[in-house]
Every structure is written in C-alpha cells, then in structure tokens.
Amino acid sequence: MAGPTFTFELAPGYRLHDVLAFHRRDTEAVAEQVSETRLRKGVMLGGVPVLLDVAFEGLAVDRYGSASLPGRATCTVHADGKMSAATRRRLEVQAHDAALNILGLRIDPAPFCAFAADDPLLGALVRAQPGLLIVQSATVFEALTWAVIGQQINLSFAIALRRTLIELAGRRHSSGLWCYPGPGDVAVLELDALLARKFSRAKAETLLRLAQLVHSGALDLEPSPTNSIEQISAALLAIKGIGPWTVNYGLLRGYGHADCSLHGDVAIRAALQALLGEDAKPAMARTEQLLARYAPHRTMAAAHLWASLHPPVSDE
Template sequence: MATTVRIPLPRAYRVADILAFHSRDVEGVAEQVRGGGLRKGLLLAGVPVVLDVAFTPAEAVCVIDHDGRLSKSARALADDALLNILGLRIDPAPFLKFARAHPHLGALARQHKGLRIVQSATIFEALTWAIIGQQINLTFAIALRRTFILQAGRQHSSGLWCYPEAQDVARLDLDELTSRKFSRAKAETLLRLARMVAEGAVTLDRNHDLDETMATLLSIKGIGPWTVNYALLRGYGYADCSLHGDVAIRTAMQRVLGTEERPDIAETERWLAQFSPHRTMTAAHLWASLAHE
C-alpha cells in the first residue's frame, strides 16, 4: 500500500546535505541514498514503512509505502517523519540574520547559508541514537546502530530494514546487546528507556508538555543533559538546544575563536548563551566547520 505526498521545498534548499546525512551508514541497512533520492525504513504502530523521497527543484515527492493499514495517528507520524528527515523543522533564515555580523560566527554562517538540521525520523530514534553514539567514535557508533536495527527492527517487503519502536526494543534481553559489543551501561540504558516508553511511563509526543518529558528523561539512569539536548535537537527540532557538553562543539569553538586550549563545558555554555534563541543552528554551523576544513 502506498500514498504519495508532495512537500514544497524552500529556495536554495541544500539537497546534498540531506543526502549526506542519510548516507552515513555505508551498508544502507535502514537508509538508502541513490539516484539523487533517499529511502528510509521505520516501524510505525507496528507497521513496516518505507519513506521513498525523490527531489525536484521545487518539491520533495514522497511515497509512503506501508506493509499494512496505517491508523490515522500512524499516518500522522509518517507525515511528521518526512518533515524530520528532510530537515524542514527549523528555518535557517532567522539564525543567519541574527549571526551574520557576529565577529566569530558571522563568516561561517554566511559560508554555509541555508544549512539545515536534519532530524531522526522519530523522537525515539533520536534518543536511542544519542545513547548509542555517546562517548564513542562515529564509525563504531554507526556499526552499533546497524546491529541495533537488525536485532530489534523488522524488514519491509522491499527488503529495507525498519528502525524499531520502543516495544520492539523492550523485548530484547541484555545479553543480546552486550554480546554484540554494546557496553553494559549503554545496553541497560537503551532497555530501560524502551521499557518505560512501551509501558507509558515516558511520553515521546511533540504535543506533550516538553518540560515534563525532559524532566522525566533526566530522571532515568544513564540519561544526562547531553542526551536530552541531543534528543531536543534531532527528535523535536527544538531551536534553542545548548550542546555545550558536545566534544565536537567545543573543538569547533576552539578553532573559531583561535584559542590554544579547547574550552571547558562551563565556558562553552556561557559562550553559546549569546546565540539564544538560535543555539541549535549555532551547533549546526559549528559542526559544519569541522566537516568542511
């Protein structure tokens, strides 16, 4: 079963950035980039879904291909996921206007005009990716994520694997993760989060009170401020996330400021505060400065 959705794209939309983000896993287990388009697999209310996106200069032509009936709420999640994976949650223009005259970030903002934050398809995916990737290098994190998808996800009829939902992860045993190179701490945190979401103790819904959700997440053992801020950025598309605990942000800040030593977390937090309410886009441009040296 399939439904086609056409999403208008803003002027100077940077398709290459979107495709680069979704091609980080070279094995393409749950995301495939080919022919100038992308395919993303995910489970929505237990139904395997593939979002198949082709780009024209004016719009994204999106086919929602689902192996079963999608409820009204699940269909809404599919539409939501399309906005996320296309980076259409945050308009970059207000940040550019805000920062273009800044002595340190202005030139960088102008250089990467139109840069967008690409999100995970769902809030649960953003949170689990944050847990998986924290404090390890990107290559290893992507390999662990691939294992995670193959263990907890399911295949769409097209063959593409679908990123799991909380209920799928909650059924895993600890040994299934630790035997596949997950640290015990990561495995326990993933299972703890998944079971709380599956049981309704944590609500991951952008219409739910955000402060309440963040407070609940912070109360979970293994989830700290960095994980929550990353979830706000990649999951909710929140425009004012302070990623002062992120090592890459601190490294980029050191290079932008030209200091001999990398700033500590407290100093980074203070420096980023000047960019509120646009700290999410500030993080995007600092990350981009490392990728385009």
Template sequence: MGAQRDIALPPGYRIQDVLAFHSRDAEGVAEQVGPQGLRKGVLLDGVPVVLEVTFDAGAARCTVDADGGLTPALLARANEALLNILGLRIDPAAFAAFVRNDPLLAPLVARQPGLRIVQSATVFEALTWAIIGQQINLPFAISLRRSFIQVAGRPHTSGLWCYPEAQDVASLALEDLTSRKFSRSKAETLLRLAQLVSDGAVVLDRERPVAEVMQELLAIKGIGPWTVNYALLRGYGYPDCSLHGDVAIRTAFHRLLGGDERPDIPATERLLEPYAPHRTMAAAYLWASLSDAGN
C-alpha cells in the same frame, strides 16, 4: 499499501546535506541513498513503513509504503517523519538574521547559507541513537546502530530494515545487545528507556513542553544533559538546544577563537548563551565549520 504527496522545498534547499546525513551507514541497512533521493525504513505503530523521497524541481516527491493498511493515524505519523528526515522543522533564516552582525558565526553562515538540521524519523530513533553514540567514535556508533536495527527492528517486504520502536526494544534481553558489542551500561540504558516508553511512563510527544520532556528524560539512569539536548535537536526539532557538552562544539570554538586549550564545558555553555533562542542552529554551524575549507 502506499500513499503519495509532494512537499514544497524552500529556495536554496540543500539536498546534499539531507542525503549525506542519511548515508552515514555505508551498508544501507535501514536507509538507501541515491543521487536524487532516499528510502528510509521505520516501524510506525508496529507497522513496517518505507518512506521514499525523490527530489525534483523544488519539491520532495514522497511515497509512504506500509506493510498493511495505511490508516489516517499511520499516515499522519509518516508525514511527521517525512518533515523530520527532510530537515524542515527549523527555518534557518531566523538564525541567519539573528547573527547577521555576529563576528564569530556570521562568516560561517555566509559561507554555508541555508544549512539545516536534518532529523531522525522519530523521537525514539533520535534518543536511542544519542545513547548508542555516547562516548564512542562515529564508525563504531554506526556499527552498533546497524546491529541494533537488525536485532530489534523488522524488515519491510521490500527488504529494507525498519528502525525499531520502543516495544520492540523492550522485548530484548540484555544479552541480545551485549553479545553484539554493546557495553553493559549502554545496553541497560537502551532497555530501560524502551521499557519506560513502552509502558507509557515516558511519553515521547513533540507537542509536550520541552521543560517537562527534559525533566522526564534526565530522571532516567544513564541519560544525561548531552543525550537529552541531542535528542531534542534530532528528534524534536527544538530550536534552542545547548550542546555545550559536545566535544566537536568545543573543538569548533577552539578553532574559531584560538588560544592554547579547548574551552571546557562551562566555558562552552557561556559561549553558546548569546545565541539563545537559536542555539540549535549555532551548533549546526559550529559542527559544519570543522569541515569547512574556508575556515
């Protein structure tokens, strides 16, 4: 069963950034990306759903295709997911104005105006992806994510796999993950989180105060500040995430500032502090600077 809606896109919207984010897995297990759009599979309230987006003349033409009845509650969740995958949670204009006279980041903004933070479809996807990607290289992380989807998710009738929800992951055994190259600690953290969310002990609600969310997540064994901040960024669209523990952020500062050594984590935290309450966009531009030919 499907529903359609058009979402107006702001001037200067960077379609290619959105397509690039969702095409990281070349095998396209849960995301299929073409020149003018994408299809994304995700489980919402236990229902396999495919979100299809076609970009056309200043608008995203969206279709929600659910296996089963498309209730108002399910449609509302799908619409929230569409805002996430289109990167429409944070308006980059506020950050551009904030750093207009900043000698460090203003040149980066000038070279790539309108950069956006593209998000995962759900908070649970963002958080599990952060756990999967901890302390490993990106290609291996993408491979693990693919295995995670295929062992815990379910296929939509169209054939596209859907990213799992907490209850799907909570039903797994540890060996379901460790047999697919997950480290024991990573597998335990994923299962621990999924069980807490499935039981209602941890509530991944975008409307909750950020301080409460951070405190709740940090109390979970295996989840540290970097994982929480990354999940806030990719899942909640929180505008002031401090990614001072991120190696790429530290590398970007090193390239911009020079010096013999990359700044350590406390120094990077201090470097990011002046950009509050816009540290999420600061991270986006620092990440982008690493592949910016003008830098």
C-alpha cells in the same frame, strides 16, 4: 500497501547534499538507501513497518550541494499489513512528521541567519552557509536511541552499533529494507543479546530502560499542552544513563527543538577552540556561556559549529 503521497516544495538554497550525507552514514544501507535523486527510509511507526520513499524532482544542485533552482520532494508512504481506518489516519500523520524530519524541514534557517549575520564569532560561518539545515531522525525514539548509542564513542563504531540494533530489533519491510525499531521492538530484547554484539553494559541497559519506559507509557515523548518539552527533558534526565548531552541531542534530532545547548559536545568545543584561536578547547561552563548569546537559536549555532569542522568543498 501504497499509502498517501506528500509533496514538499524546496526553495533555492536547499542543501540536498547535507540531507543525503546524513542518511548515507551507514555504508551498508540496512535501513536507508540513498542516491542523488532518491531517499528510501525504513522505520517502525506505531508498530507498523513503513517505507518512506522520497523522490527529489526539479532541483538543480550547484557544486556545493545546494539547490540553485527550486524543486520538490515527493514522499510516498508504503505501510505493510492491513489496518483500521483510525490506524491509517494516525499513521498518515506520523509519516508526514517523519518526512519533515528526514528532509531537514523542521527548522527554518533564515531567522538564525538574520540573528547572527553580523556576529563577531559566528557571523562568517553563517554568511558562508546560509541555508544550513538540521536534518533529523525519522522519530523521537530513533533520535534518543541514536544519542544513547553515540555516547562517548567514535562515529564509525556508533554506526556499527546502530546497525546491530536495527538487525536485532527491527523488522524487514516487504521491500526488503530494514525498519528502524520502535520502543516495543527494543523493549523485548534480552540484555545478553546486546552485550554479545559489542554494546557496553551501561549502554545496553540504558537503551532497554528507555524503550521499556516509552513502551509501557510511563514516559510520554509526545509534546502537548500538559507535556511540554521542558517536562519531557526532565523526565529523560531522571532516567539512569541519560545526561544533559543526550537529552539536548535527542531534542535536536528528534523534535527539531530550536534552542538546544550542546555545550557538552566535544566537537562543538573543538570548533569554538578553532574560531577563538586558543590552544585548548573551552571548558563546558565557558562553552555554555558562549552559546547562551545565541538563545533562542542555539540549535542552529551548534549546526554551524559542526559544519565549520567540515567545510564544503567545490569541484573547482
């Protein structure tokens, strides 16, 4: 069923290349299909298989992958199956939020650029990439499960495990694209099914524990006046197998939370080592102190540090 269409205006400087690269990580393209002008993302929203079909229009992209002229992204929502009017309205809100996430439109980079433009440590990075975006997962649950999957393993193996989870627990949209599973889909998986597909026992048990808590309602991931981000973070930290790095990464990729401290991230520490010109990565405690100066913009600080490890390359 073709549902609503959302249009997002994209300003000059929008880093289309970064957005497409994030969703192109899985070269087998089981749940995301990416071209230079289109992004198709499959995801379960409220138990419904949904295809988010995004067309990029009017953008003139420079050699660094940033838009030199304004354009727009038009997202058409295709949901499978019949549903009530109330379900359709909820799905419309969820799909709009998911589209904002996957397009990297949740956090405005401008406040951090102004905040850190003259900073002695990060100022040069910020001035070189002023439009850097935080591209997110479509849902908070996807972000958290991706964080659990990626704990202490290399990126290529993490992407392979993510693909496995999608194939084991996800559902195919009528378009043929797999949908990233929701908590109810993961909660019913058997532990042995994950272990047989190269998941460690600790990682598999944490994924199932997280999914079962969310699916049962024991863990509420929806922020509200009575359920703050701080309360959600504390509830996540109480789950066996989930530590501060997983929570902060989940907040970043899931909520677009502006002040995540990624001091436990190895790549962040490597980037700081290079900037400081030191022989070893700074310890986590020192990294936390270094990042503290960028509060309440530590998420963008992390994004610029990650990007410094992979500087843009022009065609010239």
